[in-house]
Amino acid sequence: MCARTALPSLMLLLAASLPGCDHGTASPVEVGSTSAAARGGVGGSTTGSAFAGTISLGGTGVVGIEPPCTLPEAATTVFAERAVYHQEPARRELFTWTTAEQAAELRDGHVLLTRLEREGLGPGYAMDALNQLSGQQAITPTEADSIALAGILSGPAFAKARYAWPDPWATRAGWPDEQYGDQLVRIVLREDAWLARFRSGVLDVVDMNNKPVLAKDALAHPERIAGIYFVRDAGAGGPRCGGSFRGGDGGYREFIIGNEAMVEEWSLGTPEIRARVEADIALVEEFFKRIRPCPPANLQGSWNLSVVCNWDMVHPGVPFTELTAYMDALAIPSDNYLPTPTALASLMEQLKASLFEPDPLVVRPERLVVEQSQGGADAGGAAGIPEAAGAPPL
Secondary structure, X not given: OOOOOXXXXXXXXXXXXXXXOOHHHOOOOOOOOOOOHHHHHHHOOOOOOOXXXXXXXXXXXXXXXXXXXXOOOOOOOOOHHHOOOOOOOOOOEEEEEEXXXXXXXXXXXXXXXXOOOEOOOEOOHHHHHHHHHHOOOOOOHHHHHHHHHHHHHOOHHHOOOEEEEOOOHHHHOOEOOEOOOOEEEEEEEOOOOEEEXXXXXXXXXXXXXXXXXXXXXXXXXXXXXXXXXXXXXXXXXXXXOOHHHOEOOOOOEEEEEOOHHHEEEEEEOOHHHHHHHHHHHHHHHHHHHHHOOOOOOOOOOOHHHHHHHHHHHOOOOOOOOHHHHHHHHOOOOOHHHOOOHHHHHHHHHHHHHOOOOOOOEEEEHHHOEEEEOOOHHHHOOOOOOOOEOOOOOO
């Protein structure tokens, strides 16, 4: 029997309506050797079990998963369209969770970037990694460009920032000992914005179409950089994915938005944001239904490593399984995101608790315009009222 005692109350009815599962007959996680084609063999077809065979995780390591049951067929995997690729990370639409206190500050001040650090947590690990990179000695011209860019991004111009991701569900649960809040802010970057990428200890820049920006152009015009796609992998003290030294933990990735001048619009409390949360709830619920009859077993000790290393393997066009699509959409591979019925049910409960009655606030920094409802929470459909807003900090 699957343990149900930890399921939130609203999910007990859903759990009771689905087939039972048996964790006990699943084989343990094994490390072995396979080719990259093994992952394609698993993900290339959505018929039968999406977890049969092996899933390549880079280098010589694989996670072997032998399920005790067969998943139903599906035309597409739930999260296939939500995967974020290292090669093409740029998104104009991002979401950031914040606290009720900070949401009130946003409504009062109409400025998105106001804080230098999260209270008690410092400016963040990414800033430490950028500072460390900026102090290194360059050997090649590429390294020199990367170091010079790190010096700019770790300086005063990007001191105030918000951490974001393209999908609200993927950051709502946070880490077991760290939550970001239950108030959702939508951010839309300008079409001409650039995005820095920090991966494997190297910095480069792409535009919103994920086309490379020449280093000389990025260094000459850093004011066009909206933020950073940061990956805590082996190059930044995270998990090591290749060879005999494979291991580690604490990997994650995030978008760090640090230049409000490159934000076209940000909003809070809008019907559009509520609809997005509802859509995310539906996605997680569908994944819950598909995964519950046959969840992968014994992943808790290796979950973070497995997810981070799988990010290195995924490229546009590579087929997904239900599991790998879910992994490749994640930002925070914490135990709160284990693909188990209990963790997924808890995530749904958190998302449902974040639903709200619309009380729209829409700010367009470049035009110095604010649109908000006239009567608070009961006036979600009221016409917007233009107001002068203070010029945003760079």
